[in-house]
Amino acid sequence: MSSTYLEVGGGFSPSPAMSRLQILRAYLTEAKYESIRMLRMPSFGIPLLALPVMLFLLFGVLIFGKNVQGDPDAAKWLFTAFAVMGMMGPGMFGFGVSLAIEREQGLLKLKRALPMPPAAYLVAKMFMALAFGAMIMATMVAALPVGHVSLRAGQVFGVAAINILGTLPFCAIGLFIGTLATGRSAPAFVNILYQMMLHLSGLFYPLPKVLRAIRPIWPTYHLQQLVLWAGGTPTDGRPIVHAAVLAGLTVVLVALSVRRLVRIG
């Protein structure tokens, strides 16, 4: 062993197989380092993790605390609005913008040349977004007691679970933009769409009639309705329809993006 240097194998030999365990390990390693590096990026991690709960405490407790104290539905509404907002960031900024930048900077190309399991790169980013979603949701749940929001333990679990899964459609949107846009233009596209989804879907406040009618085009609307349903608040339409819209959007965007990534990179 010590006589050879790097112990590389010369010549031609049968293809080395990787065990399932090794492939699983490759996926986990990719996901681990994707999450670590996002956590090490303060400009990304801190606003994403802290903003939703800080804004909820500001608006839901300090400013409108008195108003929502006697109105449990309004309290839940505000809580779900900031929770949904929290789920948008990791997918759209963490997944989408980083993908666009890494495509441009050649990292994706290197990974395509290396024997990385084909889906590991995207799965790692998705895992990272889910992990951030879970952390953000934990901060929101921690703020529940001061927010005058009355949810039973089971409802808290349902609200959190649906919300965390709700990061996935935003990952798909981020993936789609990150696949098409350049590293420099992606933040602008993501920001415009982020603001539109935040304000035009009726997340925080009632909308005028015209905008109300087109709310169903925004995934944020469907996710908030689902989360409200899980929290026991009356909602527009049937939960299954909201879930189907979000799942459909995710599948279509992922399929379009992957097709393009495989062909063009």
Add this chain to the structure above:
Amino acid sequence: MKNQDANNHLLAELSGASKRFGKIVALDSLDLEVRPGELLAVLGQNGAGKTTAISLLLGLEQPDSGTARLFGQSPHLIEGRRHIGVMMQEVFLAAELHVREQIDLVASYYPNPLSPEHVMQSTHTESLADRPYGKLSGGQKRQAQFAMAICGRPKLLFLDEPTVGLDVQSREVMWVTLRRLVHEGCSIVLTTHYLEEAEALADRVVVLAKGRAIASGTVEQIRALVVRKRVTCVTSLDLGQIAAWPDVESVTREQQRLLIATSNPEVVVRRLLAADANLCELEIRRAGLAEAFTELTQEAA
């Protein structure tokens, strides 16, 4: 026998591969083969098609016509790529990850990798282990990328301009490592602008121009393609006078010495000695790879 088997196979191969990007022809029916245990240097000016040729072998681009094969199969198949290591020219790796973590990540793609510790030891990068990649100097980044390229125990290593930005000492270390890898049976495809690098390392050289191979062979054979030789001497003879002689292609002065390029040095030297009894420091040299390269690529253009 494993060795016999090895001789029957090419590790990587382009045959009749063409590729155009819009109106630009990047590769024009190129044949290129990588044989077991050799270090193949791919030379060419910018835009000659070096990177495109490598991209086809790595499966990053599809040839418009012709074929690219890696270990006898399509480069898109992951099994073949598990035999290779790659170091690219223009790549930004995650700035926040430490060098050890970068190696650990790449190693996880391979069935039988070396430990990050072993790799860092072999490439003299231990001191970089816990430093964020983004904080490294250009040369240190190249060293880290090289460590990542070899961590999977590749049988075939693709190195695109590996020593750009390295100081002399680090370059020496990398050259030593490359020689040892070849000695252990690893094949290497190296693209480089440094001709002395190809001269020092390559078993075989392919010169590309305008997407075609205009010359290929050992360093000796490429040199021999260029008939021009260089005569240098210290003489009192006039530069213009010598330039007018037949067989003299060019004359330049470098401090006190005259540099004469000729394809017929014997005739020129005889005449020089006859004309100047005090002539000294006479030297005749064959073309180096650099001159051969310049001449070949000029002919192609």
